[in-house]
Amino acid sequence: MTAELILIFGGMLALSGSAFVAFCWSVCNGQMARPREAALTIFDDDEPVGLPTDRFPSRK
Amino acid sequence: MKSQSLLTSIHPATVPDSLASHERAEIDASTRGPVLLFFGCSVFWLLVGSLLGLVAAWKMTHPGLLDSMAWLTFGRIRPAHLNVVVYGWAFQAGIGVALWLMARLCRIPLLHAKLLVSATLFWNLGVLIGVLGILAGDSRSVEWLELPGYATPILFLAYACIGVWAVIMFRYRRPGHVYVSQWYLLAAFLWFPWLYATANILLIWQPVQGSAQGAVNWWFARNVLGLWLTPIGLASAFYMIPKVLGRPIHSYYLSLLGFWALALFYSWNGMHHLIGGPFPAWMISASVVASILMIIPVITVAINHHMTMKGHFEALKWSPTLRFTVFGAMAYTVVSLQGCLMAIPSLNTITHFTDYTIGHAHLGLYGFFSMMMFGAIYYIVPRLVGWEWPSATMIRWHFWLAATGVLLMVGALTIGGLLQGLALYDPKVSFQSSLDFATPFRWVRGISGFLLLAGHLVFACLFVQMLLKIGHRRTGPALFTESKTEAASL
Structure with missing residues (x-):
């Protein structure tokens, strides 16, 4: 029972550990820098900031 | 972009430096087949799951309802409902949305579409066999893992294809920032096979003994919600809200804080389902602390969306x-804070x-996740089929039926559950009386099931019309002919 619970606890630790490794990678890779630029990556010339891209359909 | 073989995908040296000017349209077109296939299958299972849920709900007030056949008894209908909704509807809608988002955010056309189509077919085969197995009496009696052992390998094989695809897409993404939605999606894609394989090994193939099974069960069930469904729902919200409004997310730092807090702390949450159970106190305490820590990502996400x-x-x-x-974002805040409490x-x-827990689960899976998926599907499908939704009125009906249905259901189960719990806690009240307290609220739950089913029928009808391009040609969101003029007003 104790060994099994430690196994389960280890699984929880491992999941958090994988997140920690990914976090370190993101910091080293510059993902935390220039947040403004990161927030704008979903916009482009065709769909720039300021352009809504959804509305209820209307009959023309 | 030329399609690449699976083997050449191992190294991203062949990624082109630039894409054509019609990049977004090309990316959307590349996702059409697999994404619509996932959406179509998810809509089918949504209807099946709604029917099963409706029957299960009315059996709570009418125990003799449809009990002449073994496969329609509550012990089979209820797990069939749960697994159809989770693995049939939620997973497939989520995967469809995730595929489309991954392609857009990686800014490359979808690679290896055939791999994904195969995965869809295998996944649906696994769900079909599994649900028929549950109805035939082969349920494994492990909550969220009721699908019989002969269906599990098929599901795992299907998921393996999707997981491999996600890694390839991420590896081939165009250089630059990884948007917060991508972090959520990548985490979800990688964590789910880990959770699913571990839970199956420890519960089915080499089962742990005694109460440790409960620990594994709730570690899995809780993390499927928090590390699979939640990341996909939030990935959608962090893309759709700024994109639809045409304004960037309020604070990108806050969005990252929310993601990393979820990633680091969530996997510790499951044991709080076992408070009072035969487990070491430190294990339960660690889980309670982690559950309270969840307030951090929840509040950061809520503030960000609101601002x-x-x-x-x-x-x-x-x-x-x-x-x-x-609606989904507001439900996320409420259900998450409720979960902390x-x-x-x-x-x-x-x-x-008590029924309080059932209400909490429905607020999470329906109020939060399903509403997020509906919203995303309304955005994505017109861009894939090149046709606008045929009726704004039907969309409004869908929204109000779904919103009213889920609020009615959650409200009734929450109040009824609290009364039931207080009665169970009172030694002067008999067990039968505690059930009687909940009965009127279970009637309301049954009625709310009709509203949800009606909403789903409207949604399915809209979806089929879109696929077949039935009705007058309409203009609007997908074509952006009107929205450009709206920009000035915002």
């Missing part, structure tokens, strides 16, 4: 995507083993 919407709530009038997504032992003592 992005601030001053633009009128957009809810004209955007179906935003209407569903904002339910981990406090003094409250857990009252709510555990």
Whole structure:
């Protein structure tokens, strides 16, 4: 029972550990820098900031 | 972009430096087949799951309903409902949305579409065999893992294809920032096979003994919610809200804080389902602390979504995507804070083993996740089929039926569950009386099931019309002919 619970606890630790490794990678890779630029990556010339891209359909 | 073989995908040296000017249209077109296939299958299972849920709900007030056949008894219908909704509807809608988002955010056309089509077919085969197995009496009696052992390998094989695809897409993404939605999606894609394989090994193939099974069960069930469904739902919200409004997310730092807090702490949450159970106190305590820590990502996400919407709530009038997504975002805040509170032992003592927990689960899976998926589907499908939704009125009906249905259901189960829990806790009240307290609220739950089913029928009808391009050609969101003029007003 104790060994099994430690196994389960280890699984929880491992999941958090994988997140920690990914976090370190993101910091080293510059993902935390220039947040403004990161927030704008979903916009482009065709769909720039300021352009809504959804509305209820209307009959023309 | 030319399609690449699976083997050449191992190294991203062949990624082109630039894409054509019609990049977004090309990316959307590349996702059409697999994404629509996932959506179509998910809509089918949504209808099946709604029917099963409706029957299960009315059996709570009419125990003799449809009990002449073994496969229609509550012990089979209820797990069949849960697994159809989770693995049939939620997973496939989530994967469809995730595929489309991954392609857009990686800014490359979808690679290896055949791999994904195969995965869809295998996944649906696994769900079909599994649900028929449950109805035939082969349920494994492990909550969220009731699908019989002969269906599990098929599901795992299907998921393996999807997981491999996600890694390839991420590896081939165009250089630059990884948007917060991508972080959520990548985490979800990688964590789910880990959770699913571990839970199956420890519960089915080499089962742990005794109460440790409960620990594995709730570690899995809780993390499927928190590390699979939640990341996909939030990935959608962090894309759809800014994209529909045409304004960037309020604070990108806050969005990252929310993601990393979820990633680091969530996997510790599951044990709070076992408060009072035969487990080491330190294990339960660690889980309670982690559950309270969840307030950090929840509040950061809530603040971010609210501040992005601030001053633009009128957009809810004209955007179906935003209407569903904002409802889902608000439900996320409520259900997550409710979950934090339910981990406090003094409250857990009252709510555990009552309808309150059922209400909480429905607010999470339906109020939050399903509404997010509806919103995303309303945004994505017109861009894939090149046709606009045929009826704004039907979309409005869908929204109000779904919203009213889920609020009615959650409200009834929450109040009924609290009364039931308080009665169970009172030694002067008989067990039968505690059930009687909940009965009127279970009637309301049954009625709310009709509303949800009606909403799903409307949604399915809209979806089929879109696929077949039935009705007058309409203009609007997908073609952006009107929205450009709206920009100035925002």
